Amino acid sequence: MPKNKKILIVEDDEPLRDMYKMILEKEEFDVTTANDGVDGLAKARKGGFDLVLLDLMMPNLDGLGFLKGLKEESAKTKLGPIVVLSNAGYDTVAKEAESMGAIGFLMKAELLPKELVAKVRQYIG
Amino acid sequence: MPNKRSNRIGLGVIYFLFPLVMLWIASIRAINGILPIASAIAFAFLILTIFIKKIPRHYVMFLWTFAALAILVASGGFVSVLFFVLYLTAIALGFVYTPGIAISFVLGNILAFFFMSETNSSADFIVYMSLLAAIPMVIVLRRAFLIVQQERKGILILETDNKKSGITSLDEVLDNRVNNVSTVLRQPITYIRQGLAMIQDNKVTEEEFKKMLPRMQRSADELFTLLKEFERGTTNNVLLGTNKTEEKGK
Numbered sequence: 001m002p003k004n005k006k007i008l009i010v011e012d013d014e015p016l017r018d019m020y021k022m023i024l025e026k027e028e029f030d031v032t033t034a035n036d037g038v039d040g041l042a043k044a045r046k047g048g049f050d051l052v053l054l055d056l057m058m059p060n061l062d063g064l065g066f067l068k069g070l071k072e073e074s075a076k077t078k079l080g081p082i083v084v085l086s087n088a089g090y091d092t093v094a095k096e097a098e099s100m101g102a103i104g105f106l107m108k109a110e111l112l113p114k115e116l117v118a119k120v121r122q123y124i125g
Numbered sequence: 126m127p128n129k130r131s132n133r134i135g136l137g138v139i140y141f142l143f144p145l146v147m148l149w150i151a152s153i154r155a156i157n158g159i160l161p162i163a164s165a166i167a168f169a170f171l172i173l174t175i176f177i178k179k180i181p182r183h184y185v186m187f188l189w190t191f192a193a194l195a196i197l198v199a200s201g202g203f204v205s206v207l208f209f210v211l212y213l214t215a216i217a218l219g220f221v222y223t224p225g226i227a228i229s230f231v232l233g234n235i236l237a238f239f240f241m242s243e244t245n246s247s248a249d250f251i252v253y254m255s256l257l258a259a260i261p262m263v264i265v266l267r268r269a270f271l272i273v274q275q276e277r278k279g280i281l282i283l284e285t286d287n288k289k290s291g292i293t294s295l296d297e298v299l300d301n302r303v304n305n306v307s308t309v310l311r312q313p314i315t316y317i318r319q320g321l322a323m324i325q326d327n328k329v330t331e332e333e334f335k336k337m338l339p340r341m342q343r344s345a346d347e348l349f350t351l352l353k354e355f356e357r358g359t360t361n362n363v364l365l366g367t368n369k370t371e372e373k374g375k
Contacts, residue, residue, distance in 0.1 A: 013312060013316075015316050015340045015343075015344070016312070016315060016316055016319075019316060019319050019320065019323075019337075022323075022329075022333065023319070023323065023328075026328060056295055057295070057308065062295060063295075064295055087308045087309075087311035087312055087315060088295060088304075088308045090304065092297070093295050096295070108311065108312075108315040109311040109312075109314050109315045109318065111315075111319075112318065112319070112322045113319055113322050113323055113326070113328070114322070114326070
């Protein structure tokens with residue numbers, strides 16, 4: 001996977017955010033992080049990401065709010081697929097996220113680094 | 126959980142309209158005469174449902190409501206001695222579904238009585254008050270039932286009270302304290318699992334390792350605290366601290 005594949009991680013938990021950044025940067029992805037939905041939305045609006053990994057439970061604006069905000073301006077934003085990466089792994093939540101534009105749902109606690117990288121590669125294609 | 130919510134709204138509308146539809150049916154002379162038989166058949170089916178496993182509760186509740194309203198209408202309406210079946214139905218709806226659906230049913234009955242009532246006497250007022258009395262009764266009984274269930278199962282099944290407007294499925298899931306705590310507990314577990322896997326795979330530099338170690342320690346402490354608070358919040362049992370254990374040992 002070429003180094004210029006850009007990933008936006010929207011995650012409020014700093015240790016986890018740093019962990020994901022470290023894991024993906026070691027695999028030569030170009031990672032940008034955002035610490036909540038508002039920050040994430042501001043960065044996503046600029047576009048240019050090949051994949052967005054989105055947490056759901058976040059202060060200020062949660063993941064569903066992020067998806068809603070992005071959906072309203074989807075025509076203007078050039079953005080890759082959005083994959084939810086959350087520990088609120090419930091069917092109803094996943095369905096709602098998918099109805100709002102997410103293409104997949106990954107359970108944080110179940111994913112080991114190798115699996116995360118494999119999934120990211122799969123989603124970026 | 127939009128589907129669940131729209132189902133509840135749909136059921137609320139159905140049970141609100143139920144008494145009005147029954148009232149309308151009773152006004153048709155040709156049908157009115159067969160209502161006692163229809164009610165008896167419905168009750169017979171209800172008895173049969175006891176022996177049928179996995180019968181959907183919607184069918185049972187619908188059948189019960191029909192049977193109750195039919196027998197009530199056939200036996201004199203709101204002045205019938207069988208008036209109590211309305212309370213039973215409201216309570217059953219409150220237990221099987223939600224108090225909101227039971228309230229819809231009571232309000233439907235009040236509206237039906239309003240259409241039926243020819244005078245505006247104090248007797249009417251008593252009927253209105255009597256019907257309205259079912260609402261707090263349903264709420265109090267259901268809450269008491271949930272508390273009993275909660276104590277029996279040893280887990281917290283009551284939802285938190287701070288309902289928000291514009292609720293999403295995420296809010297609904299997190300309103301359930303068990304799901305909420307489980308979701309929060311998984312967060313430090315995630316960090317520990319990811320960190321350990323990275324260390325095992327020799328994917329971290331010494332500098333990264335030094336940074337990760339205290340964070341893993343903090344995550345483990347966070348897990349322990351969360352679990353302790355959850356246990357206290359749900360069972361009211363306070364975990365003994367080391368000092369207290371030692372004191373007891375003495």
